[in-house]
Amino acid sequence: MATFAHAQDYALLGDSCFQVKNYQAAAENYELFLEKVESRSNIIAYRAAKSWSLLGNKEKALVAVKKYVANNYINRYHIFGDQLTKEPIFDLLKDDARWKEIIAGVFEKEALYRQAEQKKVDSLVAYQAALEKQGILHQLNFSGNxxxxxxxxxxxSAYPKINRQLLSMQFKFNDTLHNSFSVILPKDYDPKRKYPLLFFLHGAVKGNTRYTDYSDTRDTTGWNRFYTKYAAINKVIMVYPSGNRDYNWMFPDKGFYMIPGILTQIKNLINVDDDKVFISGHSNGATGSFSYAMKQPSPFTGFYGFNTRPEVLTGGTYIRNLLNRSFFNVSTDQDYYYPPAAHDSLNKVMKELHADYQDHRYNGFPHWFPAFNASEPAYQLLFADLIKRKRNxxxxxxxxxxxxxxxxxxxxxxxxxxxxxxxxxxxxKAVNFKITKWVKLDKDDEAIVVDTVKNGFNYRKRxxxxxxxxxxxxxxxxxxxxxxxxxxxxxxxxxxxxxxxxxxxxxxxxxxxxxxxxxxxxxxxxxxxxxxxxxxxxxxxxx
Structure with missing residues (x-):
């Protein structure tokens, strides 16, 4: 069976065989994938180890476990020693001296990693504390008239000099919980000069349980690459906060104070132009950006969202509140998060209210539009809009x-x-409209339009x-x-x-x-x- 598979199908065949408990065929296909396609795949090595162990083949299971450990990586989200020792499938191996040696090596590696991580965190926290001692709250003198x-x-304007372009900082929710955020300064940041600032709020907060100790350059790459590019060109400070299912910018409400709180924390240290502070986001983050426009706009100048669901989830969506600010929306026609027809209805409402609202539609793209290079023109428009705006x-x-x-x-x-x-x-008077069509993904991830009956906004309270x-x-x-x-x-x-x-x-x-x-x-x-x-x-x- 395995010898006739195309190279790219070995892993899929292995998974299919494993599901029907044909562990011999599964193990053989996984091994062929490691041999012919990707020898350093830790995931496939782990699946091979499970398959051989279920077959009772201790020798081959140990070889696959060694490959898994050699190919694996440790980072702050991925510690795999406990995963191996607590996996019942590997009970066959646990009395073998070779297994104990492998596990001891894994735990030693993880302990060294944790020590290095703690040293890094301690250094970043100390740097943040040293900066805060030079901040505006420590420098002002309120003794005069x-x-x-x-x-x-x-x-x-007596802000401290900062010798780093990327600042990793912590925001405390309480005495025991914190999350990290990163601040990316323009390369030639001058503490005597005021700078525009843009928050980017990430998506997928509802399933995220992490509390991070620090942030790094990963915030500036991948889907955020165009923020990095155009913030640098326009000398805009970028801020990337971390949200999770408990503390975020959408739901529940207990984390909503986070972005204004982070802004105040930054303003203590960095010369921010108070009249040019903006929020952008994608998916749940775009809903967050919209929610700040609806609920707490005072510190901010304007709001942006990619693949937005324009709705306040903690109360009513009082759309006239947007008359006090602006919203720049980027939508796509294959977005399952919020359908294009509903965006069209909202756009009509905004025009009737004479709101400062834009909707830029890009056809042929799904919810994850920022992943595509074709999204770059939207960022060009965003920054062109941002630079010309000033809060009053x-x-x-x-x-x-x-x-x-x-x-x-x-x-x-x-x-x-x-x-x-x-x-x-x-x-x-409440403002509302009906949504009668929604976009969903079929089993092949193709966008299909289905009928629905929904209100654009829900009004839950008086x-x-x-x-x-x-x-x-x-x-x-x-x-x-x-x-x-x-x-x-x-x-x-x-x-x-x-x-x-x-x-x-x-x-x-x-x-x-x-x-x-x-x-x-x-x-x-x-x-x-x-x-x-x-x-x-x-x-x-x-x-």
């Missing part, structure tokens, strides 16, 4: 809706409590909303189901020497001067390290 503190924050944290018009006060803030408006039993204002505008020291606010909110004040918005008027639902609610509050200013700044949007006080509104 409020005017001098304000001026100091707005003009600060003091924009005169805000529409904001939320069902969770944790995400009540957009720039200078913050909904602090909801009145969900109140009636909706006529202008607070929400509150605000429409706000200011000009000439006057704020005009309309509310719906809002119990209380704050208006944040900056000298970049109003004349602090003149009275401020708040007209709430067509009635004058407040009129008077608002002074600088030093404690408020310091607390706001140390929470976000935003040198562009420096808030000096807030007006509390209670309905």
């Amino acid at each position: 409020v005017a001098s503190v304000y001026h100091q924050l707005k003009t600060y 944290a003091f924009q005169p018009n805000i529409q904001w809706e939320t069902d969770d006060t944790k995400y009540g803030r957009c720039d200078w408006i913050n909904i602090t409590s909801l009145d969900t039993l109140a009636s909706l204002a006529p202008w607070q 929400s509150a909303a605000v429409k706000a505008h200011y000009a000439d020291n006057t704020f005009r606010i309309s509310t719906s189901r809002v119990k209380s909110f704050k208006i944040y004040i900056s000298p970049d918005m109003v004349d602090m020497g003149k009275p401020i008027t708040v007209i709430l639902n067509d009635k004058v609610y407040f009129k008077g001067k608002v002074s600088y509050d030093k404690n408020f200013l310091i607390k706001e700044f140390t929470d976000h390290l935003d040198r562009s949007a420096v808030w000096v006080n807030a007006i509390d509104i209670h309905l």
Whole structure:
């Protein structure tokens, strides 16, 4: 049977024979694969070892195990000594001195690897700690009067010199858990100069259980190669965080604070242009990017997504929130994650709302579009869009809706409590559309279109909303189901020497001067390290 197989079919034939318990044919095919196709395949050597062991052929099983160990590798995700000792199939070998010698060698190799890994982690953590001691939080002096503190924050540029282009850093979730993220600086990074920054959020978070100690150059290659290329050309800082099924940017909500938290951590050390901070992502990461646009846009300028599912999974998708920012979508016609017809419907909704929204369609490509070289033009468009954008944290018009006060803030408006039993204002209407077609993959991974009936968005909770505008020291606010909110004040918005008027639902609610509050200013700044949007006080509104 095996001698008639084509070389590329040996492994497949071996797998087929193993499934039907023809272990002799399976072992022979695996051996032929190692001999004629790829002698250093650790996976096939392992399957050969299992097959020979099940046949009771100790000698050939030991030879295959030696090949497996010789061909194998150790990295922080792949430690294989325990795998061998706990595998019942190898019980036949476990009293043999040769087996014990092999296993002892494996454990020795793994112990040396762990020691080297720990030394690397300790070095990276020490470097991060040394940098943080030179960061803005250690350098600022808040002892002066409020005017001098304000001026100091707005003009600060005494960032430390950094002698590495790639920084591997850790973000702590709590006292026992952390994950890593990498920061890639422009080659000629100058701490006196402000730089744009772009987060890339990876996909496949739902099945990932890892907590990483460090990040490395693997973030910059493969599917991310075009981020590396165009970030370098445009002198953009790239940031690659690590997410998993518990702490991520999509679901559940407990990890959503991670990206704003990492941004604050970076701003402590690196001269980031606060008005040019962006998020991009692929798949689950693109859904994450979209979710930050919907739930927490204040620190960011614009949002990008490749093969996006544009939906908030932790609450309502209040699509009008995108009127405060922009979203640049890259979709493909064979994507099973979200169908092209649904993107077309969303695009129509966005045009009707006059939102700053783009959808760039690439036909003939599946969900994993960034793997293809044909995706490069999309990255060129992305960076061309990114470079020209600048955040206006003091924009005169805000529409904001939320069902969770944790995400009540957009720039200078913050909904602090909801009145969900109140009636909706006529202008607070849900936006939705129907999805009737979905793309699925058949058994041959070919894209097929199937019928479905789904809403574009799900609204799981009651929400509150605000429409706000200011000009000439006057704020005009309309509310719906809002119990209380704050208006944040900056000298970049109003004349602090003149009275401020708040007209709430067509009635004058407040009129008077608002002074600088030093404690408020310091607390706001140390929470976000935003040198562009420096808030000096807030007006509390209670309905």
